[in-house]
Amino acid sequence: MIRLIATKELRELARDGRFRLAGAVVLVLLVTTLGFGWRLAASVAEERSAAQQAAEESWQGQGDKNPHVAAHYGKYVFKPLGTLAFLDPGVDPFLGVTLKLEAHKQNLAHDAPAQDATAIHRFGQLSAASVLQLFVPLLLIALGFAAWTGERERGTLRQLASTGVSMRHLLLGKALGLAGALAGVLLPAVAVAVAMAAWLGGGADPGWLGRLALMVGAYGLYFGAMAGLVFFVSARAPSSRHALVVLVGFWSVTSLVVPRVASDVAARVVSLPAPAEFAAAVRHSMENGLPGGAPREERVSALSAALLKRHGFEGAEAFMDEAMLQGIELQAEAAFEDEVLDHHVAGLATALARQERVAQWAAVASPFLAIRAVSSGLAGTDHAHHRAFQVQAEAYRRALVQALNDDLARNAGDDVWRYQAGRALWERAPVFAYVAPGLGWALDHLGVALAVLVGWLALAWAAAWRSLRRIPLF
Amino acid sequence: MAVLEAVGLRKAYDGFVALHGLDLVIEAGEVFCLLGANGAGKTTTIQLFLGFIEPTGGTVRIQGLDVAQHGLETKRHIAYIPENVMLYPGLSGLENLEFFNQLAGKGRVDRAALRAVLAEAGLQAEAIDRPVRTYSKGMRQKVGVAMAIAKGASALLLDEPTSGLDPKGSNEFSRLLVTLRDRGVAILMATHDLFRAKEVGTRVGIMKHGRLVASLATDELSHADLERIYLEHMHD
Ligand SMILES: Nc1ncnc2c1ncn2[C@@H]1O[C@H](COP(=O)(O)OP(=O)(O)O)[C@@H](O)[C@H]1O
Ligand SMILES: [Mg+2]
Numbered sequence: 001m002i003r004l005i006a007t008k009e010l011r012e013l014a015r016d017g018r019f020r021l022a023g024a025v026v027l028v029l030l031v032t033t034l035g036f037g038w039r040l041a042a043s044v045a046e047e048r049s050a051a052q053q054a055a056e057e058s059w060q061g062q063g064d065k066n067p068h069v070a071a072h073y074g075k076y077v078f079k080p081l082g083t084l085a086f087l088d089p090g091v092d093p094f095l096g097v098t099l100k101l102e103a104h105k106q107n108l109a110h111d112a113p114a115q116d117a118t119a120i121h122r123f124g125q126l127s128a129a130s131v132l133q134l135f136v137p138l139l140l141i142a143l144g145f146a147a148w149t150g151e152r153e154r155g156t157l158r159q160l161a162s163t164g165v166s167m168r169h170l171l172l173g174k175a176l177g178l179a180g181a182l183a184g185v186l187l188p189a190v191a192v193a194v195a196m197a198a199w200l201g202g203g204a205d206p207g208w209l210g211r212l213a214l215m216v217g218a219y220g221l222y223f224g225a226m227a228g229l230v231f232f233v234s235a236r237a238p239s240s241r242h243a244l245v246v247l248v249g250f251w252s253v254t255s256l257v258v259p260r261v262a263s264d265v266a267a268r269v270v271s272l273p274a275p276a277e278f279a280a281a282v283r284h285s286m287e288n289g290l291p292g293g294a295p296r297e298e299r300v301s302a303l304s305a306a307l308l309k310r311h312g313f314e315g316a317e318a319f320m321d322e323a324m325l326q327g328i329e330l331q332a333e334a335a336f337e338d339e340v341l342d343h344h345v346a347g348l349a350t351a352l353a354r355q356e357r358v359a360q361w362a363a364v365a366s367p368f369l370a371i372r373a374v375s376s377g378l379a380g381t382d383h384a385h386h387r388a389f390q391v392q393a394e395a396y397r398r399a400l401v402q403a404l405n406d407d408l409a410r411n412a413g414d415d416v417w418r419y420q421a422g423r424a425l426w427e428r429a430p431v432f433a434y435v436a437p438g439l440g441w442a443l444d445h446l447g448v449a450l451a452v453l454v455g456w457l458a459l460a461w462a463a464a465w466r467s468l469r470r471i472p473l474f
Numbered sequence: 475m476a477v478l479e480a481v482g483l484r485k486a487y488d489g490f491v492a493l494h495g496l497d498l499v500i501e502a503g504e505v506f507c508l509l510g511a512n513g514a515g516k517t518t519t520i521q522l523f524l525g526f527i528e529p530t531g532g533t534v535r536i537q538g539l540d541v542a543q544h545g546l547e548t549k550r551h552i553a554y555i556p557e558n559v560m561l562y563p564g565l566s567g568l569e570n571l572e573f574f575n576q577l578a579g580k581g582r583v584d585r586a587a588l589r590a591v592l593a594e595a596g597l598q599a600e601a602i603d604r605p606v607r608t609y610s611k612g613m614r615q616k617v618g619v620a621m622a623i624a625k626g627a628s629a630l631l632l633d634e635p636t637s638g639l640d641p642k643g644s645n646e647f648s649r650l651l652v653t654l655r656d657r658g659v660a661i662l663m664a665t666h667d668l669f670r671a672k673e674v675g676t677r678v679g680i681m682k683h684g685r686l687v688a689s690l691a692t693d694e695l696s697h698a699d700l701e702r703i704y705l706e707h708m709h710d
Contacts, residue, residue: 008565160574164546164578
């Protein structure tokens with residue numbers, strides 16, 4: 001029965017030129033945005049790996065230098081592009097990709113792609129994800145707003161009722177028909193996306209297939225929720241025209257207005273320090289020690305004593321060469337600076353995470369916000385993934401600085417600042433390799449948004465189901 | 475045996491009484507024609523049989539089943555032809571018939587058999603595969619009759635099915651009803667056409683302000699008698 005109704009719905013849609021056109025437009029938009037996204041991603045990935053290689057070469061070719069001077073000279077790392085970023089660039093274009101790692105400093109990534117937007121970059125912002133998040137719901141509205149009102153206005157609803165078909169079967173059949181029509185538009189795009197992801201990710205990134213599969217599932221939840229709403233509104237609206245106005249109104253409020261308001265509210269509820277303020281606070285702590293903690297000199301000498309003790313040199317300073325003492329001193333200073341940075345960065349990270357949670361909760365007022373968070377989270381292009389990159393880069397920076405200071409302590413002898421290390425050390429130093437977080441980690445950060453998305457789906461269908469009880473026949 | 479049955483059937487809208495305690499029994503092979511001015515309560519009666527509206531009092535039964543309690547089940551026995559049979563304009567007559575017939579729980583029926591039914595209902599062969607968008611009202615009414623035939627309905631509920639049809643169309647439609655009547659279908663038809671009511675009906679009822687004020691067997695009646703009685707009742 002349900003299949004019969006679905007087949008009839010599909011047949012009607014397939015014969016209606018307007019719907020064929022609308023479906024074709026969405027498919028063309030999808031394939032075009034996928035194509036642009038893919039081309040952009042391929043060139044960006046190449047650019048960044050070339051830049052990374054150049055940075056590595058300039059590091060190794062920096063000539064003979066004192067290791068601590070080399071630590072000051074620093075090293076650049078570049079954020080690699082995730083395999084699925086071509087589908088959903090998320091906030092990536094607005095965040096930095098270049099990170100300078102150097103002694104005494106924890107820099108933030110800079111050079112956001114959106115800053116030097118060429119045409120292709122700008123087009124890249126109309127991504128396949130935005131087509132899915134914004135245009136497909138419009139297509140669903142166009143296909144479904146008259147689902148009930150249209151049957152009533154054409155008089156076919158009475159004819160249906162006289163056959164003894166149950167309204168539930170009708171709803172399920174209509175839903176299945178709509179799903180079929182949508183699948184006809186989306187499945188070719190999914191096939192294209194899978195091929196592109198395989199080409200970009202290949203064997204290098206084993207995680208993309210699972211992420212992509214979940215992404216398809218998440219969009220299924222989103223479209224399911226939108227379809228439920230469409231059926232609900234169509235069942236309750238006095239006319240097709242009313243249904244259309246209400247649905248387009250809902251669409252524009254939830255996908256255009258609510259996101260703006262939500263980010264304003266999130267920014268107001270959780271205030272973040274301005275970059276200059278943050279830098280000043282860090283500088284102040286660097287010079288004077290952490291608030292409530294010991295002043296700088298005191299803390300550094302405590303750390304230095306602890307280091308000496310750890311290495312078994314306690315009380316043996318007199319017998320140690322200058323380089324060793326200097327090396328230990330440098331490490332103690334670095335450790336102090338790390339403490340200060342950790343303190344400030346942790347505060348910032350907590351505030352940011354709170355802000356993102358507020359933004360995810362805002363999805364209660366907009367399914368669009370829920371899918372936007374889930375989609376970019378699965379594509380690895382949200383704030384959480386950016387922070388994961390910053391954290392790994394920072395851990396790497398510390399390992400690198402420590403390796404250099406270690407070498408200084410071990411090999412410089414009495415001539416601390418005259419000592420020069422060469423290519424052998426630069427080659428021996430650790431190399432940065434970013435490991436993208438796994439799927440479980442990504443899902444952990446998306447709990448709220450996923451729950452809200454499922455909530456929308458459940459609510460929309462409960463409403464659509466309940467509305468069946470009183471659909472006026474005329 | 476009573477196929478269609480109303481017992482003390484009442485319908486009120488916010489105090490306005492559209493139907494005052496109707497008692498009516500229509501047996502297999504009977505055609506009951508409901509006459510009456512606009513607003514008399516004919517459509518209300520038919521919609522109560524269809525379960526489209528709920529009675530304020532009394533009961534409606536189809537094949538002995540109370541419509542209020544067995545809404546979906548009673549629909550297996552009936553076919554409904556309104557003033558305008560509404561179909562899906564993008565589908566052909568055959569596709570519409572196939573769809574509604576399967577919805578009625580008839581399972582898959584061979585398309586050749588459905589074509590034969592459409593032909594029996596008088597639809598021209600060349601029209602069967604055309605989209606219904608291109609059909610005249612008469613052609614749509616014929617698809618409605620075909621739906622009733624294919625379904626094997628034991629009762630037919632017709633609400634002014636020939637209003638606006640040309641005399642030939644109206645005549646063809648009446649002949650179809652006679653065929654169905656002779657097969658034992660119970661028919662309730664609201665109409666303004668006294669002539670057809672006398673031709674097709676086994677009984678006619680005259681309704682006024684929600685009451686059945688007269689019920690007459692047609693075989694004892696001439697056209698002139700019927701018209702005279704009808705007009706007498708219409709005087710206040
Ligand atoms: N939904 C309704 N609300 C209020 N009054 C109604 C409604 N439907 C019908 N009526 C009234 O009931 C009466 C009978 O209507 P109806 O059965 O359609 O008459 P007929 O079909 O004989 O022309 C009319 O006076 C009509 O105005
Ligand atoms: Mg009427």
